[in-house]
Amino acid sequence: MVRTGKSETREPSALTAHELRGLMQSGKMTCTEVVRAVFERIDRFDQQIKAYLYLFRETALEGAAHVDEKIKRGDELGAFEGIPVALKDNLCTREGETTCASRMLKGFRAPYDATVVERLANAGAIFIGKTNLDEFAMGSSTENSAFQVTANPWDLTRVPGGSSGGSAAAVAADETIVALGSDTGGSIRQPAALCGIAGLKPTYGRVSRYGLVAFASSLDQIGPMTKDVEDLALMMTVISGKDPRDSTSAEVPVPDYASVLDRDLKGMKLGVPREYFGEGIDAEVRESVERAIDRMRECGAEIVQVSLPNTKYGIPVYYIVANAEASANLARYDGVRYGYRAPDASDTISMYEKTKRSGFGAEVKRRIMLGTYALSSGYYDAYYLKAQKVRTLFRRDFENAFAVCDALIVPTSPTPAFRIGEKTDDPLKMYLSDVYTISANLAGVPALAMPCGYSREGLPIGLQVIAKPFGELTVLRVASAYERHRGFSLRKPPLNGTKAN
Amino acid sequence: MVKYEAVIGLEVHVELLTRSKAFCGCSTAFGAPPNSQVCPVCLGMPGVLPVLNSLAVEYVIMTGLALNCTISKRSKLDRKNYFYPDLPKNYQISQYDLPLTAGGFLEIEIDGSRKRVGITRVHLEEDTGKNLHPEGASYSQVDFNRCGVPLMEIVSEPDMRSPQEAYAYLESLKSILEYLEVSDCNMEEGSLRAEANVSLRPVGSSEYGTKTEIKNVNSFKGVQKALEYEIERQRQVLSSGGTIVQETRMWDEEKGVTSIMRSKERAHDYRYFPEPDLVPVVVDDAWVGRIKQMLPELPQARQERLVAQYGIPAYDAQVLTASKAVADYYEQCVRNGADPKAASNWVMGELQFLLKEAGTDITRCQIKPESLAAMLKLIEDGTISGKIAKTVFEEMFRTGRTPAEIVRERGLQQITDVQEIGSVIDKVIKDNPEPVESYRRGKTKAIAFLVGQVMKATKGKANPELVNKVLEEKLK
Numbered sequence: 001m002v003r004t005g006k007s008e009t010r011e012p013s014a015l016t017a018h019e020l021r022g023l024m025q026s027g028k029m030t031c032t033e034v035v036r037a038v039f040e041r042i043d044r045f046d047q048q049i050k051a052y053l054y055l056f057r058e059t060a061l062e063g064a065a066h067v068d069e070k071i072k073r074g075d076e077l078g079a080f081e082g083i084p085v086a087l088k089d090n091l092c093t094r095e096g097e098t099t100c101a102s103r104m105l106k107g108f109r110a111p112y113d114a115t116v117v118e119r120l121a122n123a124g125a126i127f128i129g130k131t132n133l134d135e136f137a138m139g140s141s142t143e144n145s146a147f148q149v150t151a152n153p154w155d156l157t158r159v160p161g162g163s164s165g166g167s168a169a170a171v172a173a174d175e176t177i178v179a180l181g182s183d184t185g186g187s188i189r190q191p192a193a194l195c196g197i198a199g200l201k202p203t204y205g206r207v208s209r210y211g212l213v214a215f216a217s218s219l220d221q222i223g224p225m226t227k228d229v230e231d232l233a234l235m236m237t238v239i240s241g242k243d244p245r246d247s248t249s250a251e252v253p254v255p256d257y258a259s260v261l262d263r264d265l266k267g268m269k270l271g272v273p274r275e276y277f278g279e280g281i282d283a284e285v286r287e288s289v290e291r292a293i294d295r296m297r298e299c300g301a302e303i304v305q306v307s308l309p310n311t312k313y314g315i316p317v318y319y320i321v322a323n324a325e326a327s328a329n330l331a332r333y334d335g336v337r338y339g340y341r342a343p344d345a346s347d348t349i350s351m352y353e354k355t356k357r358s359g360f361g362a363e364v365k366r367r368i369m370l371g372t373y374a375l376s377s378g379y380y381d382a383y384y385l386k387a388q389k390v391r392t393l394f395r396r397d398f399e400n401a402f403a404v405c406d407a408l409i410v411p412t413s414p415t416p417a418f419r420i421g422e423k424t425d426d427p428l429k430m431y432l433s434d435v436y437t438i439s440a441n442l443a444g445v446p447a448l449a450m451p452c453g454y455s456r457e458g459l460p461i462g463l464q465v466i467a468k469p470f471g472e473l474t475v476l477r478v479a480s481a482y483e484r485h486r487g488f489s490l491r492k493p494p495l496n497g498t499k500a501n
Numbered sequence: 502m503v504k505y506e507a508v509i510g511l512e513v514h515v516e517l518l519t520r521s522k523a524f525c526g527c528s529t530a531f532g533a534p535p536n537s538q539v540c541p542v543c544l545g546m547p548g549v550l551p552v553l554n555s556l557a558v559e560y561v562i563m564t565g566l567a568l569n570c571t572i573s574k575r576s577k578l579d580r581k582n583y584f585y586p587d588l589p590k591n592y593q594i595s596q597y598d599l600p601l602t603a604g605g606f607l608e609i610e611i612d613g614s615r616k617r618v619g620i621t622r623v624h625l626e627e628d629t630g631k632n633l634h635p636e637g638a639s640y641s642q643v644d645f646n647r648c649g650v651p652l653m654e655i656v657s658e659p660d661m662r663s664p665q666e667a668y669a670y671l672e673s674l675k676s677i678l679e680y681l682e683v684s685d686c687n688m689e690e691g692s693l694r695a696e697a698n699v700s701l702r703p704v705g706s707s708e709y710g711t712k713t714e715i716k717n718v719n720s721f722k723g724v725q726k727a728l729e730y731e732i733e734r735q736r737q738v739l740s741s742g743g744t745i746v747q748e749t750r751m752w753d754e755e756k757g758v759t760s761i762m763r764s765k766e767r768a769h770d771y772r773y774f775p776e777p778d779l780v781p782v783v784v785d786d787a788w789v790g791r792i793k794q795m796l797p798e799l800p801q802a803r804q805e806r807l808v809a810q811y812g813i814p815a816y817d818a819q820v821l822t823a824s825k826a827v828a829d830y831y832e833q834c835v836r837n838g839a840d841p842k843a844a845s846n847w848v849m850g851e852l853q854f855l856l857k858e859a860g861t862d863i864t865r866c867q868i869k870p871e872s873l874a875a876m877l878k879l880i881e882d883g884t885i886s887g888k889i890a891k892t893v894f895e896e897m898f899r900t901g902r903t904p905a906e907i908v909r910e911r912g913l914q915q916i917t918d919v920q921e922i923g924s925v926i927d928k929v930i931k932d933n934p935e936p937v938e939s940y941r942r943g944k945t946k947a948i949a950f951l952v953g954q955v956m957k958a959t960k961g962k963a964n965p966e967l968v969n970k971v972l973e974e975k976l977k
Contacts, residue, residue: 111541209550217778244552246550247778348641352584375774380772
C-alpha cells in the first residue's frame with residue numbers, strides 16, 4: 001500500500017484518488033497541478049505506450065480550474081471531485097469521438113453520455129481522454145485496435161492485455177489516476193493483472209450498461225481500474241446502482257464500499273478451486289498466487305479446497321454466447337445512419353457488404369461469423385441453447401462453492417504479459433488467456449484482480465478474488481486485507497520517457 | 502373434376518395507441534415531419550438499451566383476454582435478425598416462442614350463423630421506420646418516426662374457408678380492437694395491416710395444400726378481393742395439373758391481381774434469440790385481474806344486451822354495435838329519452854347516410870345524441886311530422902343547432918288545428934273539381950292527390966292523419 005506520508009516526494013500523477021482527495025481538500029495540492037502532472041506524464045510516455053486514442057486536454061484543464069475555485073470558495077465537493085479519470089473508448093461521451101478502436105466508428109460523435117460517465121461527472125471527476133482497446137472490446141491484447149498497438153509499461157515489447165489495455169496501461173504508467181474499463185470475458189481483470197494494477201468486474205447488473213457500446217449484452221459490465229483497492233471501492237460507490245435506462249441493472253441498494261476496507265480476514269473462509277491451478281498455468285504465476293493464499297491464511301483466513309467442475313467448458317460456452325450476441329449487436333454498423341460507409345456501393349446490399357468488409361477488422365468479422373453460425377436455423381439448439389444451459393451449470397458451480405466459502409482465490413491470467421505479435425496468428429491460443437476470467441462473466445459474479453507478485457523478468461502477476469452475486473463488499477474486504485499484508489512492496493514500471501517536443 | 506376448398510389464415514399487425522414508443526420515450530403521433538420523433542434509442546445508436554413500455558404489454562394482454570387467449574405468466578422478447586435500412590439495429594425486438602398470449606378464438610357471423618376462428622397468438626413487437634424513394638433520385642431516404650412504435654401481431658389459425666369469412670374476421674377483429682381502444686385501426690395511416698395466407702385442398706381432404714402469402718393489401722375489401730383472385734389462380738393451376746409454389750405475392754389493387762414478390766428459397770433465417778437487454782416479462786394473476794376489470798363490454802355482449810334491454814331486433818343491434826362509437830351514440834340517445842326503435846332507425850338510416858355523404862364519421866358528427874332524442878320527441882308529440890323531421894335533421898347535421906331552435910325559427914310546427922286545416926281543404930276541394938268528382942264516384946285512390954295538394958298548400962306542415970280524416974269527412 002502506498003504510504004500517504006511519502007506522498008510529498010512522489011509526483012501527483014502517481015497518487016491515488018483517495019490520497020488526492022485529502023491533499024486537494026486541505027489545499028496542499030491544486031486540481032490544476034494534478035491534471036497538469038497527468039498530462040505531463042502523457043506527453044512524456046504516451047508516444048511509446050500509446051494508451052490514449054484522444055485527449056480531453058482543454059476541457060480537463062478548464063474542469064480543474066473550476067474545481068479549484070469550488071475548493072477555494074469552500075463549496076460542497078463531490079465524491080470524485082477533481083479526480084482524473086480515463087475512459088475506455090467504448091463508453092459513449094458527448095466530448096470527442098467514441099470509436100471502439102474501429103474504422104467503422106472513426107469520427108463518430110455520440111449524442112449522449114453513458115450513465116457511468118454522467119455519474120462520475122456529477123461526482124466531480126475530470127476526464128482525461130479515451131483509451132485504446134481491442135476493436136469493439138474483442139481481444140485479449142489490445143492488438144486488435146484499428147488505430148494503434150498499446151505497449152505494456154513494464155516492457156514495451158509486450159502487450160498490456162485486453163481488451164481494456166489502454167486503460168490498464170494508462171493507470172500503470174501514471175498517465176491517469178484511475179480509469180474505467182469494460183469486462184465481457186476478462187477485459188478489465190486480465191489487463192489489470194498484466195499491468196500490475198487493480199481492476200474490478202462488478203456483478204452483472206450492478207453498474208448500468210447504458211452508453212457502453214455493446215459487445216455481448218448478457219456478459220458486459222463496466223468497472224474501475226485503479227492503483228489500489230480503496231480507489232476501486234470509491235469508484236464503485238459512485239458508478240453503481242439502478243439505472244432506469246438499463247432494464248438489466250439491479251434494484252439492489254449501493255453500500256459504501258469503502259466501509260469494509262479496514263477489516264481483517266479472521267473468520268473468513270476462502271476457497272481454492274483445483275481447476276484453476278492445473279494444466280496450462282505458468283509455474284511462476286502458480287507459485288505467486290499460492291504464496292498469496294498462504295499470506296491470507298497467516299492473516300486469519302481459513303483456506304478450503306473447492307471444485308468448479310464445469311470450468312473446462314468456459315471457453316467454448318463463452319465464445320458461443322458472446323459471439324452470438326455480438327453478431328446481432330454489431331449488425332447496426334451498416335453505413336446507413338452513422339460511422340463508416342464504403343464509398344463505392346452500387347445498391348443497398350453491396351453497401352452493407354462493402355461497409356462491413358472494410359469497416360471491421362479480422363477478429364470482429366471472425367466473431368460475427370461464428371456468432372451468426374451459432375444462431376442459424378438448425379444449429380441454434382446445438383450451440384446457443386446448449387451453451388445457455390451450460391451457463392446455468394456455471395452458476396450452480398459457484399453457488400455450490402459459495403455454500404462452503406466466502407470468496408474464491410484464483411489466478412487472473414495463466415501467464416504474465418506476452419510479447420506483441422506472439423499470439424496474433426493463433427486466435428485459439430489468444431482465447432486461452434481468458435481461461436480464468438471467463439467463468440465470472442458467465443455466472444455474473446463479481447471478480448477483482450490485483451497484483452500478487454512479479455515474475456523473474458520483472459513482470460507483474462495478478463490474482464483474482466471472486467464472490468457471489470452482489471458480494472462486492474466481500475471481494476473488496478478480502479482484497480484490502482491482503483493488500484495491507486501482502487508481504488512485498490509494489491514496484492513502478494521502469495519507464496524511461498522521452499520528453500515530447 | 503376435383504372440387505377445391507380454400508384454407509385461409511390471417512396475420513394482422515396493429516399499432517398500439519400508446520403515447521410513447523415501445524422501448525423509448527419518443528412520441529408515437531402520426532404525421533409529424535420526418536425524423537422529428539426520434540432519439541438515440543429508437544435510432545439504434547451505439548450503446549443504447551431498450552426499456553419496455555408496460556402499457557403496450559397491458560394492451561396486448563387486454564387484446565388476448567378479449568380474444569379468449571391464455572395469458573403467459575412468463576414471457577420474453579426476442580431479437581429477429583434481418584438487414585433493412587428502415588430497421589436501425591438490423592434486428593427487430595419481437596416475440597418468438599413465448600408470446601404474451603396464445604390459444605384463443607374469435608367468433609364471426611356468416612349468413613346468420615356463428616363460427617369460431619382460432620387465434621394462434623397475440624404478441625408484441627416494434628414497428629420499423631419507412632423507406633422513402635424520391636422520384637428520379639439516385640438515393641433513398643429513411644423516416645424513423647414510426648420506428649419503435651409498439652406493434653401487436655395477431656395470428657389466426659387457418660380456420661377460414663372463404664374470402665367472405667376472412668372479411669368478417671377482419672371486421673369483427675377491428676370492432677373488438679376499437680372497443681378495447683388499443684388501436685385506432687386506421688388502415689390508411691398504416692395502423693392496421695393485414696396479410697393473408699391461402700391454400701387449396703380437395704373438398705373432404707384433411708391435409709393442407711401449399712400456401713401462398715399475400716401482402717400489400719390496403720383495405721378489408723381488398724383482402725377479400727385478393728383472396729378471391731388468389732383462390733381462382735390456385736384453382737386454375739391445380740386443375741391444369743400444376744403445383745403451387747410456396748411464395749409471397751403482392752396484391753396489385755389497380756390491376757386486381759397478385760404477383761410474385763419472393764419465393765421460399767430466398768426466405769430469411771431470422772436467427773431469433775432471446776433479447777439480452779430486457780428481462781423476462783412476468784405477468785402475475787393480480788395484474789391479469791386488474792386488466793380484466795378494465796376490459797370494456799365487447800361487441801358481442803353489447804349486441805345481446807341491446808336486444809334484451811331495448812327490445813330492438815337482433816339485426817339492429819348487430820349493425821349498431823359493429824362500431825363502438827355508433828353504439829355509444831345510440832345508447833346516449835336512448836338514455837335521453839328516445840324511443841329505442843325510432844332511435845335505431847334514425848342512427849342506422851338517415852344519420853349513416855348523411856355521414857357517408859359528408860365523408861365523415863360519428864365521432865365528428867355535429868348532432869349530439871341528446872339533440873336527436875329531442876327531435877324524436879318532437880315527432881312523437883306531434884310538433885313536427887316525420888317528413889319535416891328529415892329537413893330539420895339535415896339542418897341539425899349541417900349546423901349543429903338544436904331541433905327546437907330550427908323548428909321555431911323556420912315555423913315548421915305541424916298544423917294540428919282542425920279549423921285551419923279545414924279551410925285549406927275547402928279551398929283544395931273548390932279548386933279541384935275533377936278529382937273530387939272521381940272520388941265521389943268511388944275512385945277512392947283520388948284522395949291521395951287531394952292530400953298532396955293540402956300538404957303542398959301547408960308546406961308539408963299539416964298533420965297528415967288529420968288531413969286524411971277531415972278530407973274524408975268533407976267529401977262524404
